[in-house]
Amino acid sequence: MSKTKIVGQSVHRKDAARKVTGRILHVGNIEMPGLLQVAVLRSPYPHARIIGIQKSRAEAMEGVVLVLTGAEIAAMPDVDPYFGPAFKDQPILAIDRVLHVGDPVVAVVAVDRRRAEDALELIEVDYEPLPVVLDVLEAAKSGSPLVHQEFKPAGVFADLDHMEAGEKSNVCYHFKLRTGDVEAAFREADRIFEDTFTSPPAQHMPMEPHVTLVYLDEDEKVNVWTATQSPSFVRTQLSTTLGLPMNRIRVRVPYLGGGYGAKLYGKLEPLVALLALETRRPVRYALSREEEFQTITKHGAVARLKTAVKDGVITGRRCEVFFDTGAYADIGPRIVHKSGYTSAGPYRIPNVRIDSFCVYTNKPPAGAFRGFGVPQVIWAYESQMDIISRELDIDPVQFRMHHALEEGEPFATGTPVHSFGLKESLEQAAEAIEWSGPRPQNNATKVRGKGIASGVKAVLTPSISGAVVMMNSDGSVNVLSSTVEMGQGSDTVLAQIAAEELGVCFDQVHLVQPDTDVTPYDTITAGSRSTYHMGNAVRMASMKIKAQLFGVAARALEANLEDLVARDGRIFVSGSQESGMSMRDVFLAKFGSLGTTIIGEAIFEPRAIPTDPETGRSEKCTEYWFPSASAAEVEVDLETGQVKVVKFLSVGDTGTAINPRHCHQQLLGAAITQLGMTLFEEMVFEEGQLLNGSLLDYQIPSVKDLPEHFESILVEVPHETGPFGAKGVGETGTLTVSPAIANAIEDATGVRIRDLPITPEKILRGLAEKDPKPGRAEVPQ
Amino acid sequence: MKQEVLLRVNGRDEKLFLEDADTLLEALRDHLQLWSVREGCGVGACGTCTVLLDGRPVSACFILASRVKGREITTVEGLGKEGALHPVQEAFIEQRALQCGYCTPGFVLTVKALLEENPSPTRAAAAEYLEGNLCRCGCYPDILRAVEAAKEAKD
Numbered sequence: 001m002s003k004t005k006i007v008g009q010s011v012h013r014k015d016a017a018r019k020v021t022g023r024i025l026h027v028g029n030i031e032m033p034g035l036l037q038v039a040v041l042r043s044p045y046p047h048a049r050i051i052g053i054q055k056s057r058a059e060a061m062e063g064v065v066l067v068l069t070g071a072e073i074a075a076m077p078d079v080d081p082y083f084g085p086a087f088k089d090q091p092i093l094a095i096d097r098v099l100h101v102g103d104p105v106v107a108v109v110a111v112d113r114r115r116a117e118d119a120l121e122l123i124e125v126d127y128e129p130l131p132v133v134l135d136v137l138e139a140a141k142s143g144s145p146l147v148h149q150e151f152k153p154a155g156v157f158a159d160l161d162h163m164e165a166g167e168k169s170n171v172c173y174h175f176k177l178r179t180g181d182v183e184a185a186f187r188e189a190d191r192i193f194e195d196t197f198t199s200p201p202a203q204h205m206p207m208e209p210h211v212t213l214v215y216l217d218e219d220e221k222v223n224v225w226t227a228t229q230s231p232s233f234v235r236t237q238l239s240t241t242l243g244l245p246m247n248r249i250r251v252r253v254p255y256l257g258g259g260y261g262a263k264l265y266g267k268l269e270p271l272v273a274l275l276a277l278e279t280r281r282p283v284r285y286a287l288s289r290e291e292e293f294q295t296i297t298k299h300g301a302v303a304r305l306k307t308a309v310k311d312g313v314i315t316g317r318r319c320e321v322f323f324d325t326g327a328y329a330d331i332g333p334r335i336v337h338k339s340g341y342t343s344a345g346p347y348r349i350p351n352v353r354i355d356s357f358c359v360y361t362n363k364p365p366a367g368a369f370r371g372f373g374v375p376q377v378i379w380a381y382e383s384q385m386d387i388i389s390r391e392l393d394i395d396p397v398q399f400r401m402h403h404a405l406e407e408g409e410p411f412a413t414g415t416p417v418h419s420f421g422l423k424e425s426l427e428q429a430a431e432a433i434e435w436s437g438p439r440p441q442n443n444a445t446k447v448r449g450k451g452i453a454s455g456v457k458a459v460l461t462p463s464i465s466g467a468v469v470m471m472n473s474d475g476s477v478n479v480l481s482s483t484v485e486m487g488q489g490s491d492t493v494l495a496q497i498a499a500e501e502l503g504v505c506f507d508q509v510h511l512v513q514p515d516t517d518v519t520p521y522d523t524i525t526a527g528s529r530s531t532y533h534m535g536n537a538v539r540m541a542s543m544k545i546k547a548q549l550f551g552v553a554a555r556a557l558e559a560n561l562e563d564l565v566a567r568d569g570r571i572f573v574s575g576s577q578e579s580g581m582s583m584r585d586v587f588l589a590k591f592g593s594l595g596t597t598i599i600g601e602a603i604f605e606p607r608a609i610p611t612d613p614e615t616g617r618s619e620k621c622t623e624y625w626f627p628s629a630s631a632a633e634v635e636v637d638l639e640t641g642q643v644k645v646v647k648f649l650s651v652g653d654t655g656t657a658i659n660p661r662h663c664h665q666q667l668l669g670a671a672i673t674q675l676g677m678t679l680f681e682e683m684v685f686e687e688g689q690l691l692n693g694s695l696l697d698y699q700i701p702s703v704k705d706l707p708e709h710f711e712s713i714l715v716e717v718p719h720e721t722g723p724f725g726a727k728g729v730g731e732t733g734t735l736t737v738s739p740a741i742a743n744a745i746e747d748a749t750g751v752r753i754r755d756l757p758i759t760p761e762k763i764l765r766g767l768a769e770k771d772p773k774p775g776r777a778e779v780p781q
Numbered sequence: 782m783k784q785e786v787l788l789r790v791n792g793r794d795e796k797l798f799l800e801d802a803d804t805l806l807e808a809l810r811d812h813l814q815l816w817s818v819r820e821g822c823g824v825g826a827c828g829t830c831t832v833l834l835d836g837r838p839v840s841a842c843f844i845l846a847s848r849v850k851g852r853e854i855t856t857v858e859g860l861g862k863e864g865a866l867h868p869v870q871e872a873f874i875e876q877r878a879l880q881c882g883y884c885t886p887g888f889v890l891t892v893k894a895l896l897e898e899n900p901s902p903t904r905a906a907a908a909e910y911l912e913g914n915l916c917r918c919g920c921y922p923d924i925l926r927a928v929e930a931a932k933e934a935k936d
């Protein structure tokens with residue numbers, strides 16, 4: 001491949017100046033005459049029947065424009081009162097039952113937020129409490145109280161077309177994988193290891209909570225401004241919800257104040273669209289932080305692993321993973337499927353049996369979170385890899401290296417792996433933490449240890465990205481893409497790709513922000529897919545423009561097409577840049593006038609072969625893999641149980657890095673979040689009530705939680721069909737953090753923690769159990 | 782009940798009609814359209830609504846507007862002279878100390894105040910000062926580098 005000029009450079013973000021000055025557009029800044037605000041009355045019960053709602057006092061309050069209930073929505077002709085990306089199970093407002101604390105029940109629209117909130121106090125709802133199921137394992141058992149009586153597939157996404165309608169169970173999706181004969185492996189094993197690992201529900205916590213604004217324009221078209229990661233999906237959802245053609249709905253997305261998976265699929269949009277249609281006024285609903293906790297969460301999970309070992313080698317593994325998807329499935333089934341098939345790890349294991357379950361409970365709904373369920377399964381298999389290697393007295397890094405899949409070998413699904421820098425990532429992590437160096441020093445009360453972990457995630461496949469690239473006669477370029485800039489730097493990376501392909505400078509490329517009237521379909525901005533998928537679409541569209549430019553230039557310059565080069569805004573015969581043509585000249589030669597445009601469009605839609613419903617096998621379950629490794633050195637205070645992460649290395653196989661500096665930033669940013677999830681983040685429930693549902697009570701990492709040494713390493717194994725060899729990187733940094741820390745803690749203390757988060761109390765309890773000393777202070781349970 | 786409140790914001794006197802319960806955040810956003818001041822938690826725990834009050838960082842969501850009459854309030858809209866960026870803003874760009882940028886105005890103002898109080902803070906002192914500002918994108922390493930860069934720019 002010839003040397004690239006802009007791809008591979010750490011150019012600055014396109015939006016940096018607008019962000020340091022606070023001028024960047026968010027949905028919260030959009031002003032509109034007569035804009036109304038929303039407040040929502042939510043359920044105080046985890047499960048209850050709605051007996052009656054009295055709302056007339058609220059309706060009579062000055063400044064209140066509309067008070068709407070779910071029963072009223074259900075009675076609207078043409079409106080579909082239920083929505084959801086996998087199953088249509090979520091009512092816009094509760095109709096006859098509430099299924100979790102915080103379930104929306106009544107919406108008030110008023111002239112301002114305070115008025116709307118005050119009106120909520122005047123609404124009375126009578127409930128009859130119903131049996132509740134909160135524990136994911138209980139919920140999965142037959143005979144437990146049912147959250148939904150039946151469930152209906154949404155039928156929107158190709159990769160979810162195997163969802164089946166069901167009833168009389170809380171398990172809404174069950175993924176199975178069967179490779180080899182796992183029972184035979186257990187019979188013939190010399191050692192069998194059985195462990196259970198848990199991850200709690202947690203919060204995404206984008207600093208900008210969800211916010212949606214809807215108005216009708218003079219043509220009665222439904223205009224939506226919303227903080228979403230999936231504008232194309234939102235349009236499809238609203239079309240179904242409202243019974244309107246897709247071209248009567250326009251979804252626009254400005255910049256997001258973070259997403260991390262929280263802002264995917266339909267969230268506030270169906271409700272706000274209805275409120276705007278009912279009031280015929282512009283309406284905005286901005287969630288409070290407390291409501292954010294009740295709207296979407298990261299899946300809590302229980303993973304049971306049983307692993308057979310013979311002669312120091314893993315011969316079989318059985319995984320049972322239960323994902324708590326809360327009261328509504330949201331995208332839970334896709335998470336269970338995609339993380340499910342990776343839950344035995346990126347290792348050579350001949351006999352594998354996986355059962356991964358998506359389970360309803362009476363908790364707030366769980367959806368996509370940076371890593372898409374994979375951190376929960378890596379937490380399990382990488383913790384167990386260390387348990388086994390310690391027990392067998394084999395070096396944990398060597399143990400992993402011995403089992404790690406190599407280029408072309410089949411994954412547990414049967415799919416051969418390509419561009420798979422797993423071993424390289426492990427090696428780099430081990431070297432950076434000085435794995436074979438001397439043991440860190442201890443003192444009387446503080447002990448140190450090192451830990452390492454590796455893992456892999458597969459990109460969502462199939463999925464689709466469309467792009468339109470438009471070049472103007474002055475050589476400037478507009479890229480029309482529905483990829484949402486939520487901080488990950490997609491505007492910058494896509495501009496680098498277009499500039500590279502078209503031979504113009506980076507500053508000449510402008511990204512048109514998502515607008516379903518203008519920018520083509522894109523599945524979602526998530527899952528580390530945009531650089532690869534949208535990057536390919538933008539590159540292909542740019543190539544089509546280039547072909548046209550070259551056609552004109554070849555005639556004008558009397559040159560062969562193959563000899564032409566586009567660079568620095570000029571087209572010339574290779575080796576003679578001076579004698580070429582500027583873009584302006586090419587446009588003049590083609591059109592005879594300025595102000596003209598050339599358009600290229602492309603749709604990139606890599607296919608997958610669906611996994612077999614009984615065996616989970618597929619010759620191609622994914623388009624690419626992104627391996628990760630983490631290495632940690634920790635210091636544990638034996639008296640307080642406090643863990644200090646002294647050193648942390650995040651290693652990721654990004655493919656060719658389009659913007660290396662930003663890849664590092666993705667790895668480290670993701671790792672910081674996951675450090676929080678490892679050491680303290682947890683939504684704590686008691687009888688279905690969330691006990692820490694505000695930022696006063698739920699802690700996320702601050703600058704003080706940074707490890708002293710904190711670095712990232714890029715392993716660039718080019719992908720043959722990636723744009724310039726690139727893959728994705730948004731989630732890589734989250735994948736292997738938790739087990740690396742737990743493994744380091746065991747190395748330091750001998751205590752093995754199996755339940756996240758790793759709190760000081762759990763460590764003290766572990767120390768006390770390991771070494772019960774008379775007189776040691778009682779540790780609270 | 783609305784009352785007239787005189788606020789001094791970014792060097793200008795602003796006459797607003799506010800309710801007693803209106804926070805400084807509401808006054809700045811809803812009445813003066815200063816969109817850099819953002820609500821992340823509403824309970825004084827995240828720092829996205831940070832403004833400078835007589836040069837010191839405070840959470841605008843947690844202060845009643847009527848309590849800060851006549852005091853000097855600064856938002857990032859008031860930084861930088863004649864369209865040029867403030868050195869702290871330059872440092873944030875240079876060190877790439879932002880991703881989504883939602884937390885950035887709050888951080889920029891807090892760093893400005895930090896360097897005015899302590900022109901050459903250690904890494905630990907900077908971390909201590911910035912603890913109340915949260916960044917879920919996890920730009921902390923870059924933000925600490927921006928503090929270093931801004932500190933050198935001042936030297």
Ligand code: FES
Pocket residue numbers: 819820821822823824825826827828829830831840841842843
């Ligand atoms: S919004 Fe004011 S501190 Fe969070």
Ligand code: FES
Pocket residue numbers: 207257258487878879880881882883884885915916917918919920
């Ligand atoms: S840059 Fe996104 S929260 Fe700080």
